[in-house]
Amino acid sequence: MIYIQHLQAFAHLQDLGRFGLRSLGIGHSGAMDSLALQAGNLLLQNANDLPALEIALGSLTVTFDCNTPFCLTGALCEAELDGLPIFPYWRYTAKARQTLKIKRIIQGNYVYLCVAGGFSVPKVLGSCSTNLQAGFGGFQGRLLKSGDHLATGRRDTEMSPLGIEPIPFARKIYATASSEYEAFSPESQRLFWQQSWTSQRNSNRIGYRFSGSQKLTLNSPLEMLSHAVPIGTVQVPPDGQPIVLMADSQTTGGYPKIACIIQTDIGRLAQVPFGERVCFELVNHQQARELYQRDQDYLTYVRRKANEVR
Numbered sequence: 001m002i003y004i005q006h007l008q009a010f011a012h013l014q015d016l017g018r019f020g021l022r023s024l025g026i027g028h029s030g031a032m033d034s035l036a037l038q039a040g041n042l043l044l045q046n047a048n049d050l051p052a053l054e055i056a057l058g059s060l061t062v063t064f065d066c067n068t069p070f071c072l073t074g075a076l077c078e079a080e081l082d083g084l085p086i087f088p089y090w091r092y093t094a095k096a097r098q099t100l101k102i103k104r105i106i107q108g109n110y111v112y113l114c115v116a117g118g119f120s121v122p123k124v125l126g127s128c129s130t131n132l133q134a135g136f137g138g139f140q141g142r143l144l145k146s147g148d149h150l151a152t153g154r155r156d157t158e159m160s161p162l163g164i165e166p167i168p169f170a171r172k173i174y175a176t177a178s179s180e181y182e183a184f185s186p187e188s189q190r191l192f193w194q195q196s197w198t199s200q201r202n203s204n205r206i207g208y209r210f211s212g213s214q215k216l217t218l219n220s221p222l223e224m225l226s227h228a229v230p231i232g233t234v235q236v237p238p239d240g241q242p243i244v245l246m247a248d249s250q251t252t253g254g255y256p257k258i259a260c261i262i263q264t265d266i267g268r269l270a271q272v273p274f275g276e277r278v279c280f281e282l283v284n285h286q287q288a289r290e291l292y293q294r295d296q297d298y299l300t301y302v303r304r305k306a307n308e309v310r
Contacts, residue, residue: 001065001155002115004148005099009058012130013119013138013150014247015051021125022251028231029129029137032056032110032205032247033267035295036074036167040114042302043071043091043164045310050118050153051128051138055111060102062113064094068152069116069159075108075271076166090163091306107169108271117153132205132248162309164302170268171276173261174283174291178234180222180256188216188240192258196277197242203274205248210278215240222256229253232261234280244269262288264295 014037017030031037031054038048053060054074064070071091072079079086079102086092086100088111094100102111121128121139130138139150181189197210216236229235233245235255244261245253247270261269262283272278283291 001152002062002068002150003065004060004062004144004146004150006059006061007144007146009060010056011053011058011060011144012132012142013051013121013144014054014129015127016049017129017247018125018127022228025251026125027131027133027248027251029127029131030247031112031267032270033074033112035264035267035298036110037112037114038299039089039164039167039302040071040073040112041118042299043073043089043162043306044069044114044116044159045306046114046116046118048299050114051121052115053113053119053144053150055102055113056109057105059104060113061099063099064096066096066156067093067158068155069093069157070100071114072102072111073114073167074110074112076106077111078103078106087163089166090161091159092161093158107273109273110270115152115154116157116159117155120151120153160309162305164305165298167298169271170265171272171278173265173269173278173280174288175232175234175259175261175265175280176283176285176288178257178260181258183218183222183256184236184258185217185219188218188258192216192242193280193282196279198277199272199274201274205246207246207249208244208269209241210244211241216242216258218256224254224256226252226254229257230260232263232266233257234259234261246270262291264288264291
């Protein structure tokens with residue numbers, strides 16, 4: 001069990017999300033940076049899809065009621081355990097009544113607090129992820145607050161300290177061309193890949209908004225019916241500034257789509273601080289598969305290290 005003493009951040013429980021329900025209008029939810037969540041779980045010898053606490057852009061203080069191995073992954077943060085510094089991508093064991101403080105995020109947006117055995121909350125529609133719009137999943141379907149108690153899945157256990165290589169941050173985000181790519185003017189196609197885009201502060205778990213010095217335009221007006229849109233879709237509304245659909249995005253949309261962020265880079269995009277610039281780079285399906293394998297190799301490395309040092 002952990003007790004949330006103080007919370008000044010958006011925080012909720014997320015796993016890898018819900019699959020196969022978008023045709024029913026039920027979104028994916030899940031961690032914004034799924035690779036970071038999986039790395040944290042594997043470092044603790046958990047299944048890679050157990051729920052963790054996702055903390056966005058703020059501070060958190062929690063107390064453990066028993067010996068509990070834990071780690072912090074994702075965004076780099078300043079943190080301490082009973083006043084002693086601890087570091088992201090390191091496995092620690094908190095003793096009963098010790099207090100963990102995440103004081104501030106240094107780089108990135110989303111920190112994952114993973115614990116041995118995950119957090120014990122019921123699955124709803126096959127997932128423990130919080131769906132904030134619908135108000136189900138996670139802990140009572142809502143954001144966490146000071147005073148909440150969260151049950152952990154493995155009690156009174158210890159693990160040796162262990163650090164792993166952090167996931168690098170990126171400002172180059174890989175994407176493929178999407179279904180309406182040819183509907184955009186040749187100049188807009190060039191601009192999308194060649195100019196830099198600034199992440200806007202009104203971005204959130206639903207979508208990341210970007211602004212560029214020049215807007216994207218179509219060859220001619222395009223009337224579209226609403227249709228299914230996956231996570232990572234890059235929509236272009238009439239203002240010509242792209243929006244990337246993220247974990248809590250709607251299941252349908254009607255704006256033309258110029259590109260789709262590849263699966264492996266959605267988490268890297270999620271960690272780009274608001275106000276900073278990114279550039280998009282075109283890859284083909286074979287290159288996307290190779291980048292996916294790169295992440296799988298990283299998870300294999302984490303699993304092997306965790307099994308070597310218990």
